Amino acid sequence: MRGVAIIGCGMTKFGRLEGKDLMDLLAEASLRAIDDAGAGERDFDSVYVGNMMAGELVHQTTIASALVDRINLIPAAAERVENGPASGASAVKNGFLAVASGASDLVLVAGGEKMTAADTDVIGDLVSTMTHPTAEYAHGVTLPAMAAMLTRLYMERYGVTERHLAMVAVKNHANALKNPYAHLQRKCTIEGAMSSIMIADPLRLYYCCPISDGAAALVLCPAEKAKEFSGEPVRIAGFGHATDTHAVQEREDPAVLKSVQLASQHAFKLAKLEPKDIDVVELHDAFEILEIAQSEDAGFFPKGEGHLAVEKGITTLEGELPINPSGGLKARGHPVGATGVAQIVELVWHLRGEAGERQVKDAKRAFACNFGGFGNNTVIHILERMG
């Protein structure tokens, strides 16, 4: 397998982006990434677009073909990758494989979603279409409801309290305040979070991510050709991708995110690294309990002790293992198909030392977890500074 480098990255601001449609967002992020790589005059071989719901939300299909035309990359190969909320990282993985295989020498990976194109109740329903049709969807189970049940389990079994959820939200909002691309750039206090409206008991508004528009993009090439481009290269050191039962109720232990465990183990093995080698992490906190659970199942903390790390401040920007310096899904926002790509864009900025006010000091190795369904499909990437 050929080594693969990320040589360019870019993203749009996340948020409720009036006046910009999905193709505007994908084009904006893509052109920033191409410009960042200094690859504007190059011929791209392939384009991968991570997106969950363009057909459903904006009534447009084959958006990868559309993007290639919009940004003048014809005749590059193009396809859309859909893997629910893990669509972005799935697109990155397939772009990685296109380069690793030797088939492509220059690949654009973009992820985007225009979530505010539909009303909130429509979004809530569409997102629920990823649950099991007969075991879950038919009974009216929603993603916030599932996260609430996981939270309850964590509270009973591991002593997680509502205050721990609030602490994660406060941390992620504080990070987002330093991130000009974040959707929610406002301070959040423990008291504010704990008095916000109840969404699905025990989950309040501040323990759930917002509905956002946005896009992010990366340019990939073989590691040995990275020097031909202007951006400081970052190596994709490893990836992992694993599935779990579709219906959560069929899992041996619903508090264990097995797909996160397996995908992380695979990625660490491929990268020849261990959790202790990682300097900065982006996790998929669509709900704050997920940041805690993923930090355990990825191998950073023992099971049931993720909330203790939060308590000790280990996961803050100044802590031993900063998690979600971007603000995470909670505060940077979660335009579904964009998220997996945006996580990697954020980490590349840290590895390059370009993350501004929120820069994690001397970050050399980074870890991203993009979580599909309710944990039935997880894609992990491990990145490493090349210089």
Added chain:
Amino acid sequence: MRGVAIIGCGMTKFGRLEGKDLMDLLAEASLRAIDDAGAGERDFDSVYVGNMMAGELVHQTTIASALVDRINLIPAAAERVENGPASGASAVKNGFLAVASGASDLVLVAGGEKMTAADTDVIGDLVSTMTHPTAEYAHGVTLPAMAAMLTRLYMERYGVTERHLAMVAVKNHANALKNPYAHLQRKCTIEGAMSSIMIADPLRLYYCCPISDGAAALVLCPAEKAKEFSGEPVRIAGFGHATDTHAVQEREDPAVLKSVQLASQHAFKLAKLEPKDIDVVELHDAFEILEIAQSEDAGFFPKGEGHLAVEKGITTLEGELPINPSGGLKARGHPVGATGVAQIVELVWHLRGEAGERQVKDAKRAFACNFGGFGNNTVIHILERMG
């Protein structure tokens, strides 16, 4: 790049399949392919699902995760690939790259669509969502209308007549009569075709494909491991993938399918073969004019002479270059996401000598063209007998 072999294949019957939902179809085709490979006891690394419109048609997203659960392939990696009508071949290409890169040793590729889940006018609109939103869709352009315009151009410029279109339909229906998997298993006569109702002048009903349900699947592994499995292996000798302008009106010559030309040239180069080396072909005749045009732009006949080859019987089962022995999209049917995979399943059967009554004699090398949008995204595969 590692050599990649197809070691198993299977499909459902195509047609209006009452009582079977999309997951039933994908599971049925997948289990047949796995059984064909003798891989029922093996651990799969990755699953790629080609599908255009599950969210829109059957209100289910993340169907790749669902399939992996349904047929017990957890924890295999899984994602859906969407590339309009070329979704199937795009999924095959990415499965190929997963093996070629060394990342996966055993991959399932499935393609499927449940088209009859919606009314015909809904389907007509959904299929049109792949056209350019402002330059085409907003003006009410449909795919049959585009094909009608291409047909008109071919008639004026190259002397194609309605009788040529009818001859392609008659040939493909005759082939489908010998294919138990085909949707339309009934004879079609020149007179019958030429007196069928007008859809988009000059295209009558019999010059357009039907709306079908169905699924098809393949099992891939490294060529050097093919002997471990029971199915007679077929090598993926080459692939090509190219895009063209989204809006047809922006093409220098709208009668030239440039993405077919470029993708074919790339595939032949990779396979170190030429058009004359090919024994059997599957083309994307969603409309009969496309079989003629693709046979030229893929390099089998000079531009403007595809219809002469039809006249001479060259493309019949007994001819020098049989095209669409399966019955093609016209008569085997066109469940959009399944088509690109089904084309390859058909060709594998011919290369193995398992195509029954419609077997192309001593077929050693085969060519498949899966055509996305209205020619803005084409994926080509070239297959070769390994024995």
